[in-house]
Amino acid sequence: MYRQLALSVAVGLKPGRRVDAQTLWAPRPEGLLLWLHAGSAPDLAALCHLIQRLEQLEPMPEILMTMQEGLSCPCAMPDHVLVQPIPQDNIAQTTAFVQHFKPDFGLYCGAPLRAGLLWAMERQKVPLILTNARATDIDPPGFRLNRPAHQALALCFQHIICRDQSSARRINRLRPGLAPALPLGRLEEGGITPEANPRIVDHLRPQLTGRPVWLAAHTRAGEEPMVAEAQRQMGRYSHRLLCVIAPSEPERGGALADGLIQQGWRIARRSTNDPITEDVQIVVVDVPDEMGVWYRLAPITFVGSSLVSGYGGQDPFAPATLGSALLYGPNVGGYLDSYSRLVNAGGARIVKDASSLAQGLQLLLAPDKAAAQAHAAWEVTSRGAEVTDKVLEILQEQLDDKAF
Template sequence: MRHPLALTADLALRGRKDQTRPDSFAPRPPGEVVWLHIGLTEVHAFARPLIQRLMTLRPGTHVVLTRASEVAPCDPAGLDMVDAGQVPETSREAKAFLTHFAPDMGLWMGGDLVAAPLAAAAERSVPLALIAAMEKGVPVPGLRWRSSVSRALLRYFSAIHTETANAERRLAAYGLDPGRLHLTGPMQVGDMPPNCVESDLDALRETLGNRFLWAGARITASEMELVLNAHAQLARFTPRTLAILHPEDARAADALTEAAADLSLGVADWDAGDPITEATELLMTRDPAELGLWHRLAPISVMGGSFVPALETPSPWPAASLGSAILSGPHLTAHADAFSRLRMAGAARVVSSADELFTALSQLSAPDSTAAMAHAGWQIATTGAAATDQVVAMIQDTLDGGGTG
């Protein structure tokens, strides 16, 4: 394939860079492979829900993920994904990457186009689509060198989905076929909601009636005393309150049992089949696959791993997408952007001690207060679902041989 002059020159200049990537790659996944590149930090949050949606609708399809140097890694938990690290930036690296992974399609998210991998993909006739395109990711059209390279690369995308009308107008100014431009809006940021067994949900709702509930997700051993002290205070002031606690591991489960005994709290073990009675003040559940059940049931979710430094905090999106208000501790290195978005919308609060957690839970025991927080979180977590579905439909059409248009 002959590339335009500006692009050919750019590839030659970049080819002089030192080879910094290893020649070996992770094994290619079996079956269909979609290469997804995250070009901008601003669109990083769109990647997980997109991959989750694709996995749900097209089982067996795997994603190979690359990213720009300033973009953080994507949380791989529960995803059929290979993290291939930073995108290759020389022709030699890019060709080796594409030869090894042989993707059936390429998705470039956000913008900030890199010549070598896109040119190499075009040479291999890999169908390409630009998604969640932002103004920031595309230079202003003009006579400058960078604009000439961008104009050449943009023509390799069969479909371009933009986040805003301004981004669409900027891309149209490059003289692209209007039929390839689609204004889809921002994509979904929240993880796809986890499933649950509907019969369990119905039975628990009937058993628990109007009891005030809250759930604790992945509470660690070092946090258990704080969390249970808050619940013990709440139980004294709000009779029939039930905490549904998911300990992070066996050590945390032991800490729950010991602390509950010290505080004279009645515990039922869901996994052991213990009945839930009026005397039950704590329900312990260990299976992470059932968190979707508890987030649906409880109007408030307390996120573990956030009350003590250097712990791993779970993503708040599953709980928020199921209509649960979010409470957390102050240590939010993991998923900091997600927690920040939810706090700014009034869907999450930060507490630092047992007393503060008790106060927050007590205030949120009023249904109106909880409903407002939960609705705000649900709106943020699920906004953009239609845009994500539109992109997934385009991916499926392409993989089925229908093209990216």
Template sequence: MSERWARTALTGYRWLGGAIYPFVGGYLSMRAAKGKEEHSRRRERYGYPSAARPVGPLVWFHAASVGETSAVIPLIEEVAARGISVVLTTGTVTSATIARDRLAPEIIHQYVPLDLKTAVCRFLDHWQPDLAIIAESEIWPMTILELGARRIPQVLVNGRLSDRSFARWSRRSSIAEALLENLSHVVAQTDVDAERFRRLGARPVTVSGNLKVDTNAPPYDPAELDVLKSQIGARLTWAAISTFQGEEEIAADVHEFIRPHHKALTIIVPRHPERGDDVEAMLTARDLTVARRSRGDVINSQTDIFLGDTIGEMGLYLRLTEVVFVGRSMASEGGQNPLEPAMLGCAVLSGRNVQNFRETYQRLLKNGGGRIVRDAEMLRKAVHYLLSNHKVRGEMIRAGAATVNDMRGALALTLKALEPYINPLTVKARLHAYDREKQQE
């Protein structure tokens, strides 16, 4: 595809967005009905602000969902500590909850505007960011082009391109180049990601490692942990987390397999908590006794499954066990991040479809902190083996923690890459603070 065709395609994208703009209300209403949008804040998706812009320099951070939000929180805190205002946009209700619970009140959260010219321009007109920092792989054409037209520096941090995304963009290499040339810098997670961004036209590209390694362990309520541990008592536990459809059935199979050998409690944490009703119906149809976290059900000796269908409590669930299967890896593809269970003292199991976190899993496997299971039968045997062998389980846990420690350092490298963009804003923020102090004297 030639450069001319790329420009024509992007122009067509802009006009298509304008044409569908009047009809997106129904789409947002449908998402709100499913719990995927906050009804009271839908106007933010059209670019209408729900907060005033602070005086002084401002950085716009964008993180699509929970994982990306958690990854950039330390970076946001570093920027805010310099006196620079921050507005964070996310695209999901769950990530909004994470932002509210983990960030200081002065960090402004907004839902990301739809990638339509009218919405994006309205957002930018109000917030007038001095710098845009985008997490991982959020390549929205209209947003990138509008930022470029306004000469607002935009940096992609913790950048990654999955096999599927890279293949898709490679088929549209001219469009990719027309977009990525607007990026001032790409800070990629791995050498593989960096090379992929370069091949698509991004310049300059550096490598930092994965910001998720430098995040704090997910928070939890100590009082709630004590309550749940007292309910579980001396029972062994294992957990299937971030599960997608089909993987809860596999977890139920595992539970039924290990039940004659261990009076174990199985913890299931769906990736999308709104699926809780469907998951419970499947489990009860198999005559399994379920306690749901969202209902506040009490776990007793007859409970088979503890269903973690809440938002923002992964830190609680992971502290209840030492054996974890990480989902989206067996009945679905791509994998989920295994770093949180590894840093919280869990032996990590996963299916083979972990393309999105290939390097992380390679390190865990090499060091002995994780194991890949081929299928449901192998997972059943692996869970049974680890519950039966305290020594082996402990060795995996220690290897996983050591792997996480060895991978740290991405935050410092990312900050170094951002210095040319952040340092002038730091000076500007200090001057604004000085002026305010003088005015108050």
């Protein structure tokens, strides 16, 4: 009762009107259910990345995802992820939400903390993890009579992962006797290394030996003429430069190759397993599931769906995990935070047209420049790995507990 009163002080919890959960939310998935909540756009991007890593859990739970009002998923969710609206933070809606879905455990990422919903989870005895925590999110400075409310909020979580040491110290004072808050940093969006058939890599690598190679990945029809023009301009500086174009829809590769041949380019198509001889200027990847191959073979990647509007860009972290230096266009609204992190670290360079793409390529053909940029990008993708690993460890322990 004391903690309920304390949390009521924290947010002024109101009873709210009685709600019909069946009309507000989808049916509960069967089996074990993990609730994920994102407090901000970067937190949401981090959870989207984490969802891919959750596949290593055994057994893999169904996932219920909510997010702060105004956010939307930056990419399509797998079938086992149910995205639902967040309940209003009053007693009626939060209670109905928790009793309807009955999560087996939960992960709350970032702020603001919805005290009413967290208290409803705690009453239902849902074990919760908090990541990306700052002390000010739980224990803001100011009127000290609110301290019991802040302490009650901190006690809702079994595990807390903080951004820094000072936050961990302050939060630990609020929850004596519980698992100490860990100052591991942020759970961040990172890269999942794409798979590749090693036999294909080993078959292609000797054909590229001694030649500078760049990849235009996930290109759209409006970008491919600019890619070809950049390759033409680069011929003045590097006549042995090989361009690899992987269109976003591999089925367009045949028409793309035919058009390039008509323009005088010497082409090798992957669908016909053409050898990449010394005179080949452009390789067209018109088969599915080879992006991981070319990310491993090309030290420079232009990440497409970004020079023309309407597509929102593509995930830059996939090539970055494999040590590729990155170029990209200005239309990356779907991955803006990812590109901002890369640019701020010196791990990516923006281009706007064929000429600036050629200039970016010319710069990165210097091995030291490409290596420095690729290393910076790789470091960005690997940040937060310790947090991700710790979250997966805790979740697996909770899954194991559910099995007994």
